[in-house]
Amino acid sequence: MQRYLGKRKLLRIYISNEDTFEGKPLWEALLSTAQKTGIAGATVLKAAAGIGAHSELHAFNIWVLKQKLPLIVEMIDTKEKIDTFLKAVDGMIGEGLVTMSDVEVLDYRHPKFEKGE
Numbered sequence: 001m002q003r004y005l006g007k008r009k010l011l012r013i014y015i016s017n018e019d020t021f022e023g024k025p026l027w028e029a030l031l032s033t034a035q036k037t038g039i040a041g042a043t044v045l046k047a048a049a050g051i052g053a054h055s056e057l058h059a060f061n062i063w064v065l066k067q068k069l070p071l072i073v074e075m076i077d078t079k080e081k082i083d084t085f086l087k088a089v090d091g092m093i094g095e096g097l098v099t100m101s102d103v104e105v106l107d108y109r110h111p112k113f114e115k116g117e
Contacts, residue, residue, distance in 0.1 A: 004040060004108040009082045013073040014097040017046065021092045029092060030073050037085045045072040076103060 019026035027044045034042045050070035075082065082100065 005105050008076050008103050008105050009079050010101050010103040011075045011077075011082050011085070012097075012099045012101075013093065014050075014099075015071050015073065015093065015095075017067070017069045017071050019071075019094065019096070026092065027071050027073055030089060033088050033092075034075060034085055037081065037088050039075050039081055039085055040077045042073060042075045045074065046070075047072065076105065 013030060015026055017025070017027070021029040031042050031044065047070040075085070077085075086098070
């Protein structure tokens with residue numbers, strides 16, 4: 001889709017799979033808010049390991065039932081839409097890291113949309 005191409009912002013939110021907001025997983029609350037604020041799309045990535053702000057190693061262990069693992073929530077959209085989303089989630093993230101960088105979307109393909117739309 002043509003409207004997704006060009007210069008955009010990449011938002012990354014680094015949290016833990018154990019983080020919650022109002023009784024549900026924080027990543028779920030963030031995705032729900034992204035949808036409500038009109039973000040084009042969002043992805044949650046689960047990491048195998050990471051070191052957080054407290055220099056504590058969080059890594060996958062097959063022998064542990066409940067594991068604290070890093071998650072990254074990524075979104076690409078216009079700065080205006082990202083800013084609207086950030087205002088909506090202000091206060092949701094108790095502990096984490098939020099970054100934003102410039103990206104250029106070169107191509108976007110989806111069978112639902114015809115090329116050039």
